[in-house]
Amino acid sequence: MTNNEIIRLQQAGELEKAFNGIVETYTERLYWHVRRFLCSHEDTNDLLQDIFIKIWRSLSSFRGESQLYTWVYRIATNETLNHLRKQRRNSIIEMCSLSDIMAQRIDDDPYFNGNEMQRELHKAIQRLPEKQRLVFNMRYFDDLKYEDIAEITGTSVGALKASYHHACTKIKTDMENIFL
Template sequence: MSKDAELVKKLKDATLKDTAFSELLDVYQERLYWHIRKIVTTHENADDVLQNTFIRIYKNIQKFEGKSSLHTWMYRIAYNESIRFLEKNNKKRYDNIDEVSESNLEALFEDAYFDGDEVQKKLNTIIDGFKEKQKRVFQMKYFDDLSFRQMSVILEISESTLKSTYYSAVKIIEEKIFL
C-alpha cells in the first residue's frame, strides 16, 4: 500500500483522523501553498485560501474515492478554492480583467515575500497577460511540475488541449522574455 493510500485510510478512520491530518499537512502544506500563491498572488491571500482548502479537505476526505491520486484531488480543491477567492474578491473591486491583472502584479511586486529579479518580474508580467486558462496551465506545468494527466483531472480539460495551450504559452514567453 502506498503512503498516500495509508494516509487516506487513516484520514477516513475517525480515531486516527486528527493525527493523519497533521501528517497530511506536513507532507502537502508547502506544495499546496505555492500552487495557490501562483493563482492568488499575495502571501496573505494564499494563506487564507490554503486554510480554506485544508478545511474543505478535512470535511470531505470521506468523499475521496481514489479515482485520482490524493495529490491530484487536493490540487483540484486548492485550484477551485483559489478561483472562488478570485471571483469573490475581483467582483467587488474591479470593472474589467485588465484592472485585475494590473492590481495583482502591483500586489506581487510590493509583497515583502517576493524577491524576484528583473527576469522573474518580466516572466510574471508576461504570464499575467495570458488568458486565464493559459495562465493556469502554464503555472501548473512549469512551476508545480504536474503531469498533463494530473492537470487534465484538475482542470477537466483534455490532455491534448493542455499540451497545445502549454506549448503555446512557452512560445510566447520565449518570444517576449528578452525583448
C-alpha cells in the same frame, strides 16, 4: 507520510491522523500553487486555511477513485479560481484589470527577493488567460504530468498541451519585448 499511508488512515476512519498527514505533505506545495495565482502572502495564507478546512470536511467522502494528490490539488485549484473570480468582479467595479492589480502586487511585494527576469516572468504569467495560467503553473513549476493536470482541471490532455504551448509563446513574446 506517503500518500498510501494517508489513504490507509483515511480508510481506517483515522481522519484526524490522515488530515495531519495531508497537512505535513502538502502545505508547502499548495502554498506555492496558490501564491502563484494570488501574488500575495496574506491572501494566500487566508485562502490556504479555507482550502484545508474544505479538505478536512471532504476527507471522509474521499473514495480513492482519483489519486490523493490530484484530489487535494483539485480542491485547492477550485477554491483559488473561485477566489480569483471574486477578485475579478471587484476589479471590474474598480475599473481596472486583474492582471494590472496582480502586476502591482508583484512590484509592491515586500517578500520578493528575485531578479528582474523572475519579476517579469511572474507578471507575464498574470497576463495569461485563466486556463493557460493554470496549466503553465502546474506544468512548469510543479512538473505535473498532463494526465494529472487533466484530472485536476477536468480538461483533455490535448487541450492542455495546446494551452501550455500558447502560454509559452505568449510569455516568450512578453519577455523578448522587455529583455531583447
